[in-house]
Amino acid sequence: MSALGATILLFGLFFLLLFASVPISIAIGVSAFVTIVAVLGWGDATFILGQQMTGGVESFNLLAIPLFIFAGNIMNSGGIARRLVDLALVVTGRIPGSLAHTNVVANMLFGSLSGSAVASAAAIGGTLHKRQVEERYDPAFSAAVNISSASTGLLIPPTAAAIVYSTVAGGLSVSALFMAGYIPGILMGLVVMAVALVFASRAGLRSTERVGIHQGLVVLGRAVPSLLLIIIVVGGIVAGVFTATEGAAVAVVYCLLLSLAYRELTRAAIGRIITETVAATGVVMLLVAASSAMSWIMAFTGIPGAITETVLGTTSSGPVVILLMLAILLLVGTFMDITPAILIFTPILLPIAEEIGMDPVHFGMVLILSMCVGTMTPPVGSVLFVATGTTGVSIEKVVPKLLPFFAALIALLLLIAYVPALSLWLPGLTGSLE
Template identity: 65%
Template structure:
C-alpha cells in the first residue's frame, strides 16, 4: 500500500469516526489500528499498538500534567481569582473601559497560574460579568474581550501545553519553552488591550476611580502570595532547582497552603476538585497514549515525510512554506483541541520546520500560539463556548465583535513566526538554548 493510500485511509477513518461523535482519543486509536492493518497482521498490530500506547505514558515528565491540572483546579476554587482581579483593576483602573482591561490582565495572570484558558475565561470573565453589566458594557464586547484574552495563559508559563510538546518533540527543554512563551503571551495580551481600548474610547466606557495609595498597597499585598507561585515554580524550573514534574508538585502544595490560609475551600469542594482533576487527567493521558500509537503508524507508513515533501515542493521560499504551515495549523485549531493537535501535528511539522532552519523551541511557540487562536473559533472553540455560556451572549452576536481581535492576533502570529527572536531571545539570553 502506498503512502498516499495510507494517509487517505487514516484520514477517512478518523473523520468518519468524528462525524459519528466518537471521542477523539478513541477515534485516533481505531484509525491507527485500521491503517496499520493494511501493512501488518492483526496479531502484529495488536501487540505493537498496545506496546506503543503503554510506552507513550511511561514518562516521568507526564506526571506534571495531572499535577498542574490539580493545581489549576485548586486555584479556580480556592479564592485566588478574586484577589488577582482586584490587582488587575488597580493596574488597569485609569484606562478607558477599565473593566475590560481588567479582564485582559486578570486572564493573563490567572491563566498563567492555572495553565487553562477555559478556567481563566470562567473564573475571571464570570466574576467581572456582573460588574460590566452594571456599568453599561455591551455584553458582546465584554465577552469578546474575555474570549480573546483567556488563551494568553496557554503561552505564559507554567503551562501543560509546552510540557506535552516537549515530550512529543523529543526532549526539547521545558525551561526554554517556558521562557520562550513569555514575550508572545504578553504581546498577545497587549494587542487585545489595544483593540479593547479603541472600542472603549469610541463607546465612552468609564474608567475606574483612582484607588488611594493605601488601597493599592493593600490589594497588591493580598495578591502577592498568589503571584509568588509563578516565581517559585517557573523560577525553580529555569534555575534547575527542580524538574517540571517536581515543580508541578510544588505548585499543588503551594496552592493547597494558600487555600488553607484563605479558608476558601471546604473538604467537600476539595473532593470535587480531586474528582474533576482525575476525570480531566484521564482524558488527556488516554489521548496521549492513543496519539503515541498514531505517531508510530505515521512514522511506519512514511506519512510525515510525504507531507513534508509535498509542502516543500510547493515553493522553495522558506517564507511561503512557513505561511502554509501556519495556515494549516490555524485551520486545524478550529477543529481540534490543543492537546490532540500538538500530539498529532508535532511529528508532521516539526521535522519540516527544523529542515527549514526553525528552532524546535520557536516552532513550539508557533504551534501553541496557533492553537490558542483555535480555542476562540467555532466549531470546537472551547473558550468561545464557555465565555458565551457565562455571559448569555450567542455565538452569532459575539462573532462580529471578535473579528478585529482574530485579525490582529493572526497578524501577531505571523510576526512571531517570522521573527524568531521574539520566542528565542529570552531563553537564549538566560543560557537555556
C-alpha cells in the same frame, strides 16, 4: 502499503469519524488501529497498539499535567482568582474601558498560574461578568475580550501545552519552552488590550474609580502570595532546582496551603476538585495514548517524510512554507483542541520546520499560538463555549465582536512566526536553549 495509501486511510478515516461526532480520542485510536491492521495484519496490530498506547503515557514529564490541572482547580476555588482580579483592576483602573483591560490582565495572571485557558475563562469571566453588566458594558463585547485573552495562559508559563509539545518533539528543554512563551504571551495580552481600547473609546466606556495608593498597596499585598507561585515554579525550573514535574508538585502544595490560609477551600470543594482533576487527566492521557499509536504508524509508514518532501517539493521558499504551515494550523485549530493538535501535527510539521531552518522552540511557540487562536473559533472552540456558557451570551452575538480580535491575533501570529527573536531571545538570555 505505501506512505500515500497509509496517509489517505489514516487521515481519511480520522476526519470521517470526527465529522460523525465521534470523540476525538476514539477517532484517533480507531483510525490508528485500522491503519496498523492494514499495514501489519491483525495479530501484530493488537500487540503494537497496546504497546504504543501504554508507552505513550509512561513519561515522567507528563506527570506534570495532572499536577498542574490540580493546582489550577485549587486556585479556581480557593479565592486566588478574586485577588488577582482585584490586582488587575488596580493596574488598569484608569484606562477607558478599564473592566475589559482588567479582564485581560487577570486572564494573563490567572492563566499563567493555572495553565488552563478554559479555567481562566470560567473563573475570570464569571468573577467580572456581574460588575460589567452593572457598568453597562456590552455583554457580547465583554465575552469577546474574555475569550480572546483567556488563552494567554497557554503561552505564559507554567503551561501544560509546552510540556506536551516537549514530550512529542523528542524531549526539548521545558525551561526553554517556558521562557520562550513569555514575550508571545504578553504580546497577545497587549494586542487584545489595544483592540479593546479602540472599542472602549468609541463606545465611551469610562474608567473605574481611581484607587488610592494605600488601597492599591493593600490589594497588591493580598495578591503577592499568589504571584510568588510564578517565581517559585518557573524560577525553580529554569534555574534547574527541580524538573517541570517536581515544579508542578510544588505548585499543588503551595496552592493548597495558600487556599487553606485564605479559609475559602472547604472539605466539599476539595472532593469536587479531586474529581474534576481525575476526569480532566483521564481525557488528556487517553488523547496522549491514542496519539502515540497514531504517531508510531505515521513514523513506520514514512508519512512525515513523505509530507515533508511534498511540501518542500512544491516550494523551497522558507517564508512561503511558514505561511502554508500557519494556514494548516489555523484550519486545524477551528475543529481540534490544543492537546490532540500538538500530539498529531508536531510529528508532521516539525520536520518541515527544521528543514527550512526553524528552531524547534520557535516552532513550538508558533504552534501553540496558532492553537490559542483556535480556542476562540467555532465549531470546536473550547474557550468560546465555556465563556459564553458562563455569561449566558449567545455565540451568534459574540462571534461578530470577536472578528477584530481575531484579525489582530492573526497579525501577531505572523509577527511571531517571521521574527524568531521574539521567541528565542529570553531562552538564549537565560541559557535554556540547547
